[in-house]
Amino acid sequence: MSVPSPAEISRQPFPKLLKDRYFATRIDTIVTVTFGLLTLWLLWSFFEWAVLHAYVDPEDRDACVQSEGACWAVITARWRIVLFGLYPFEEQWRSALACLAIVLTTILSCLPSFWTALRLSLLWIVGFAAFYILMRGGILGLAPVSERDWGGLALTLFIFAAVVLIGMPLSIVFALLRRSNLPWISRTMGLVIDTIRSLPLLTIMFAFAVVIPFATPDWMNGQQLYRVIVGYAIFFACYQAEIIRGGIQSLPAGQEEAAKALGLGYWQRVGYIILPQAFRNALPPTINQVVITFKETSLVTIIGFFDILASGRAASGTGEWSFATIEVYVFVAFIFFVFVFSLSRYGAYLERRLGVGTR
Amino acid sequence: MSAMFKNRRTRDNVLQAVFVGSLVLLVLAMVLTARTNLSAQGLTSGFGFLERTTGWRISFSLIDYSTSSTYARAIIVGLLNSLFLGALSLPLATVIGIAIGVMRTSGNGMAELLGTIYVEIFRNVPLILQLFFWYALLLALPSPRNAEPILASIALTGRGIYIPGLNVSGGSVLAAVLMLLAGVGLSLWAGKNRWSRAQRAQVRREKRILWAATGLLFVAALWLGRIPDTPLLTLPEPRGLNFDGGIRISPELFACVIAISVYGGAYIAEIIRSGFNAVPRGMREAGEALGLSGLQIFTRIRLPLAIRIVMPTMINQYVWLFKATTIGIAISFTDFFMVISTSINQSGQTLELIGILMGGFLAINYTLVWVLNRVNDAIALRGTQLRM
Numbered sequence: 194m195s196v197p198s199p200a201e202i203s204r205q206p207f208p209k210l211l212k213d214r215y216f217a218t219r220i221d222t223i224v225t226v227t228f229g230l231l232t233l234w235l236l237w238s239f240f241e242w243a244v245l246h247a248y249v250d251p252e253d254r255d256a257c258v259q260s261e262g263a264c265w266a267v268i269t270a271r272w273r274i275v276l277f278g279l280y281p282f283e284e285q286w287r288s289a290l291a292c293l294a295i296v297l298t299t300i301l302s303c304l305p306s307f308w309t310a311l312r313l314s315l316l317w318i319v320g321f322a323a324f325y326i327l328m329r330g331g332i333l334g335l336a337p338v339s340e341r342d343w344g345g346l347a348l349t350l351f352i353f354a355a356v357v358l359i360g361m362p363l364s365i366v367f368a369l370l371r372r373s374n375l376p377w378i379s380r381t382m383g384l385v386i387d388t389i390r391s392l393p394l395l396t397i398m399f400a401f402a403v404v405i406p407f408a409t410p411d412w413m414n415g416q417q418l419y420r421v422i423v424g425y426a427i428f429f430a431c432y433q434a435e436i437i438r439g440g441i442q443s444l445p446a447g448q449e450e451a452a453k454a455l456g457l458g459y460w461q462r463v464g465y466i467i468l469p470q471a472f473r474n475a476l477p478p479t480i481n482q483v484v485i486t487f488k489e490t491s492l493v494t495i496i497g498f499f500d501i502l503a504s505g506r507a508a509s510g511t512g513e514w515s516f517a518t519i520e521v522y523v524f525v526a527f528i529f530f531v532f533v534f535s536l537s538r539y540g541a542y543l544e545r546r547l548g549v550g551t552r
Numbered sequence: 553m554s555a556m557f558k559n560r561r562t563r564d565n566v567l568q569a570v571f572v573g574s575l576v577l578l579v580l581a582m583v584l585t586a587r588t589n590l591s592a593q594g595l596t597s598g599f600g601f602l603e604r605t606t607g608w609r610i611s612f613s614l615i616d617y618s619t620s621s622t623y624a625r626a627i628i629v630g631l632l633n634s635l636f637l638g639a640l641s642l643p644l645a646t647v648i649g650i651a652i653g654v655m656r657t658s659g660n661g662m663a664e665l666l667g668t669i670y671v672e673i674f675r676n677v678p679l680i681l682q683l684f685f686w687y688a689l690l691l692a693l694p695s696p697r698n699a700e701p702i703l704a705s706i707a708l709t710g711r712g713i714y715i716p717g718l719n720v721s722g723g724s725v726l727a728a729v730l731m732l733l734a735g736v737g738l739s740l741w742a743g744k745n746r747w748s749r750a751q752r753a754q755v756r757r758e759k760r761i762l763w764a765a766t767g768l769l770f771v772a773a774l775w776l777g778r779i780p781d782t783p784l785l786t787l788p789e790p791r792g793l794n795f796d797g798g799i800r801i802s803p804e805l806f807a808c809v810i811a812i813s814v815y816g817g818a819y820i821a822e823i824i825r826s827g828f829n830a831v832p833r834g835m836r837e838a839g840e841a842l843g844l845s846g847l848q849i850f851t852r853i854r855l856p857l858a859i860r861i862v863m864p865t866m867i868n869q870y871v872w873l874f875k876a877t878t879i880g881i882a883i884s885f886t887d888f889f890m891v892i893s894t895s896i897n898q899s900g901q902t903l904e905l906i907g908i909l910m911g912g913f914l915a916i917n918y919t920l921v922w923v924l925n926r927v928n929d930a931i932a933l934r935g936t937q938l939r940m
Contacts, residue, residue: 214661220846225662232666370571377568381575388910391917393875396889396909403893404902407589408582491678495882502681518688526677526685533676 243523258516267517268524271508275524278344278504284336288347291327294320295350303539321354340418344499346528352422352490352500357483359426364433369463371438389431395492397428402496421496429486436482440475441467476547480540484533491529501525586903593900601901602627608898610886612802614722623895630891631912637808637887638874644813645873646866649820654850656821657828667821674818680879682815687807687883696794707788707795713806714788717799724777728770735766740930804885808877816873823869827862828854860931867924871917888912 215225246262249269257264268275277285298320307313328347331337343351370382389397401424406414414420444467452462472479494503505525509518587597602624610617613629614636655667674682693710701707707714739762747755778784788798831854839849881890892909896902 214659217659218846221660224658224660228660228662228666232662232669375564375568378571381572385575388914391871391875392910392913393878393889395878395881396913399889399893400906403896404586404906407902408586410585488676488678491680492879494680495879502678502684506684519685519692522681522685522688526681529678529681530673530676534672537676 254513263520263523264514264517265520265524267509267514267520271514271521274345274508275501275505275521276345278348278499278501278507279342280344280347281336281338281342284330284338287327287330287335287338288343288345291324292346292350294323294327295354298354299536317354317358321358324351324354340416345504346501348498349490349500349502352418352425352493352498353487355422356425356429356486356490359423360429360433360486363426363430364437365468367430367434368437368441371434372441386431386434389428390435394425394428394489395495397424398492398496400424417496418498421493421498425486425490429482433479433482436475436478437468437471439478440471440473443474444470473547477540477544480536480543484536484540487536488529488533501528583903590900590902595900597901597903599904601899601904604899606895606898608894610891611884612805612886623899626891626895627888627908630886630888633886634877634880634888635916637805637812637877637880637885640809641812641816641877642870642873644809645816645820648813648817650824652817652821653824653828656825671818671821674814675822679811679815679876680882683807683811683879683882686810686814687803690803690807696790701788701790705787705798707790707798709795710803711794711800712803713801714795714798715801716785716787718774719779719782719784719786720774721777721779724773727777728773731766731769731773735762735769738762740927744930802885804880804883807883808880808885811879812873812876816869816876819869819873820866823862823865824858826865827858830861831857860933863924863928863931867921867928870924871920874916874920875913 216222241262243263246260247265248257248260248262249265251266251270253266254264254270257266273282273285277288280288298316301307301320302313302316307316326332327335328343328351329338329340367382367386371379371386373379373382398421401420402417405420405424448466448470449462452466457466491500491502493500494506499507502525505521506518509515509521590597603622605620606623606626607619609619610626610629612633614632615625615629617625617629652667652670655663656671658664690713691710693708696707696709696711701714705716739759742758742762747758750758786798788795788800835853835857836849839853844852877887878889880887881893884890889909892905896905899905
């Protein structure tokens with residue numbers, strides 16, 4: 194028997210669908226029952242741990258230690274540390290608003306009506322400026338807060354947004370240089386991109402955090418946070434440049450030739466003909482890359498920054514709650530999951546909508 | 553001067569010279585500044601420090617190492633640890649990935665559901681968070697005193713996992729693994745150059761000889777390397793506050809292996825799934841028309857075709873996964889990167905060590921890509937009927 198396509202399946206009546214999808218052959222029945230029981234058991238154990246035997250009230254700390262279930266009390270007691278890190282307590286509403294600004298900017302830039310280069314750049318400049326002013330303070334009567342005190346979700350979002358914001362234009366430059374007709378330029382750029390791509394992100398971050406200060410004059414060093422962001426942005430740009438290059442290569446050669454025949458100059462060809470189409474082709478892998486970039490911001494924990502993962506570890510690091518590490522990890526994982534899952538679902542939706550990949 | 557720039561070739565050459573020149577200058581300037589800065593701290597540049605003793609300990613090592621070993625040896629220990637971690641995690645990730653990928657394309661609703669849950673959970677959470685999670689879980693296991701061995705051979709304790717082991721020297725294990733690799737390599741080579749043209753009966757005979765010889769050499773290598781006056785097999789036994797005998801796998805290594813293979817498995821599952829979906833329907837229908845069973849269609853038609861389709865993507869994935877092994881530093885697994893960063897802290901020879909780090913990763917990545925490309929060539933289908 195052959196497997197029906199999804200469209201055929203949804204048209205079938207329910208009992209037949211149940212039979213075809215779950216109990217088609219004897220082996221299918223065995224598989225369905227085994228995996229069904231396994232799924233149920235997993236769900237039930239999780240439910241038991243996370244809900245039935247769980248404690249939420251911080252007063253119940255001692256009961257928590259004895260209990261088999263989850264101790265969400267650590268979250269209710271320490272959620273501010275997890276989300277905001279060392280940010281001054283009375284000012285944490287600013288940190289929350291700043292996170293909201295970045296999230297809103299991201300959601301807005303997912304709307305097709307913002308998809309022109311001008312609108313997108315304006316949106317991100319405004320969103321990012323709002324974030325920075327809220328976090329840094331110093332004007333509009335806001336008390337100044339140094340970057341050293343930033344932490345938690347806000348720091349994660351800041352690194353992510355800054356990396357994409359710096360890395361995206363840089364990646365276009367890299368891709369164009371790599372595609373240059375001048376052999377030495379394209380070869381050198383290719384060498385740089387390939388070398389950086391074959392190094393792990395962690396070593397790049399480490400090099401920018403620890404090694405660069407030796408290799409540059411003092412006035413160029415700046416804060417460690419910004420050095421790491423620049424390093425990460427260059428790393429991001431090298432990957433994104435290859436994605437854009439792939440998008441450019443999938444264009445028919447006739448596009449550029451027609452533009453040349455019309456007498457358009459290099460920048461006109463690139464700006465009006467090549468890049469818009471290349472970006473459209475490269476949209477699914479681009480979103481994938483952005484998703485990976487968001488996930489991997491958590492590596493800054495190792496360099497010693499207080500992002501959401503590090504602040505989560507700090508929340509359960511003290512003796513009082515040290516038994517509840519797993520709960521904090523699950524909480525932080527959930528936050529990451531919400532962001533990453535919605536971004537990747539949006540990518541999948543976009544892929545279907547644009548019809549890219551179904552040709 | 554301005555006339556010169558109107559000539560397109562001159563202009564192009566100047567442009568290229570400026571671009572390459574400024575990049576080279578940038579790198580040179582950085583290296584020179586670093587050298588002045590470092591020599592101001594009283595450090596001499598050069599690779600002489602590799603001969604000095606380190607004075608620090610490494611918790612996990614495949615070869616002999618002590619605090620009086622040299623930096624060069626410490627770096628080799630780190631490199632071997634990284635390769636070891638990769639050699640354990642990548643195959644495991646592949647196995648998990650194929651299993652989940654098959655589940656997700658099986659056509660059975662329940663298997664697909666379970667596979668989807670797996671992929672969505674493990675792909676959408678950062679690897680380092682997963683690593684911390686598994687590590688915390690392993691450390692929360694009972695202490696060796698309270699741990700009850702499973703089947704009298706495997707003990708899960710907070711201080712490590714104890715499994716049965718062989719009393720053989722490390723060199724003979726290496727030799728045995730090399731024998732196995734040589735056998736696989738030889739069969740790939742023969743499959744490409746010899747067996748595709750030979751008679752079926754002859755191929756079968758030669759395959760049998762090859763695998764029997766490989767197996768014999770494998771066993772012989774282990775047998776010759778056994779440590780005298782000890783039983784060949786050692787089992788972990790509770791003794792005092794700890795376990796004695798068997799092999800102890802440190803929680804750090806174990807957490808790294810689990811995290812990387814579970815995370816990598818989710819990615820590989822997606823690749824495998826796309827591979828299965830790319831096998832033309834006609835292939836399966838042709839198999840059905842020939843009266844092959846479901847299992848035969850799967851093992852003889854769909855799986856071999858899917859693996860060939862996804863091989864190029866998998867090569868990238870393996871390189872990417874291998875680079876991900878550097879996160880071991882987060883839980884103090886002494887891999888290549890951790891040894892280098894400790895060495896930088898301790899010796900201050902920043903430039904040389906960063907050079908070694910880059911060189912090491914470039915060498916490993918290019919070797920991995922080269923080997924996998926040879927495998928890809930060896931298993932590629934000949935003929936024109938199916939270009940994929």
